[in-house]
Amino acid sequence: MKLAVCINHVPDTAAKITLAQDGKNIDKTGVTFVLNPYDEYAIEECLRLKEKNTGEVIAISLGGDSHKETLRKALAMGVDKAVLLKDDSPRDSFAVARALADYLKGISADIIFFGKQSVDSDNAAVGTMVAEMLGLPSVSVVVKLEIADGMVTAEREIEGGKEKVQTRLPAVFSAQKGLNEPRYPSLKGIMSAKSKPIEEVVPSPSQVKAEVLIMRKPPSKNAGKIVGTDVSAVPELVRLLHEEAKVI
């Protein structure tokens, strides 16, 4: 079984975000970048599928040299091969998907995994776009996956519940938190990841269709009123919500 997992290198969720001079990007100074949290579930699921069925897991990341750090983490977790699609020009979801689809077309994977979204741009679009570009079925926001004889039953999260989706391999999936419990890289894994090669491929340039005009901070909220410090404050809080805020 050939498995591909597409991963991203993003600011840590605990990072404070400030804006760059150009007003279109974030200021990366002092920001810690990590493997996108949802991609950890995607890697873990691929590793488990490989362990069950034998095969190979290839991790792919589109970006500059800094993405090698995240690819090394994937290698440390146990993926067999890492590929950097080396290009750090600005891209929208469509252009990212195009570069990934171009590469994936050449490797004919049975399963292509993504995290359900990258916690930077939060579009949650690339995985499904890649599926469409490759003419493959897809299931997004997957919390449970069962595969038998090429038939897939996947559970995806929807508003207030779950839906069970049936499809066939080859297919594209995106992982939601809860799909599994990602492993920590072993010391041996970390050591051997250091010396493993990372293949570099230069993707063809792609046009940006959704252009960022500006990026700004959301309007800041100010600290409001402390209504009280014990139960006696409750009636006043209810009055404020009812009469002042008018939300009740």
Place this chain on the structure above:
Amino acid sequence: MKILALAEQRDNKLKKSAFEVVRTARTIADQTGGEVIALVIGDHVQAIAGELGGYGAAKILAVEQPKLGKYSATAYAKIIAETAKKEQTDILLLPATAMGRDSAPRVAVKLDAGLASDCIALKVDNGTIIATRPVYAGKALSEIKINSAVKVFTLRPNVFPAGTSNGSAAKVEVLDIPLAESDFASLVIETAQASGKVDVAEADIIVSGGRGMKGPENFTIIENLAGVLGGAVGASRAVVDAGWRPHNEQVGQTGKTVSPSLYIAVAISGAIQHLAGMSSSKYIVAINKDKDAPIFQIADYGIVADALDIVPALTLEMKKLLGK
């Protein structure tokens, strides 16, 4: 400018987001002099689609067949894209729901269109739509202009006003989009939904609990308050990671980003990744015994006290007010 608005239904009932999407399409069309075409996909949906006329759809299309009663990513995307081509619409609005966020990327690829997901505002500037969307879970906002001929936007539920119906019902035209077996490459075979439960992503009121609740058993008081208010229960990452609450309730950067009218943060200190996910709520109430908790920095109203004392009293007081 011709706008195609996808009105989502579930179990043959139009979702609230359907009215929001159609109304938003109308608002844009009013500024650009365009036409609004609403599309409903499902099984026997012609009867429920007419209502959209009152929200500003001049033309309503229904694509129906028994197999479309359940969601199929590939079939739905084909229908939406084919309809857009047939009707020559250049703007497509979809809800940023589980269904909309799954089909919009496919539709965008089929139409060679740029996509802006989960938008919280659309404005028209010199005839061009500029979309505002949160990035980094709301720690920043991006303004997006789409340069392709066809443009696709998904709209975050509960943010765009649906308004009220003006009572006019439009005629619903059944549109035939031929589908082959292969168009149903993936198909929903079963849906499990907790009945009567409001999802955090769609709720107008959210009561969230954090680690200060001390244990999963204490969440009953949160559930009771949410129940009285007709709202949803939310949770911080800490309590989800501890296994006290399911992940679908998590609010924040690795959970859901929400903008309800009222967000009540109970025993939540306010880690940066949590604040990112809820600070765009219209009103925020914080109940926490630590007066220095960061949550108070963004709360409109706060009570500095033990949540386990305050919440039951608050539930009682709300019951009184609401006559429950």
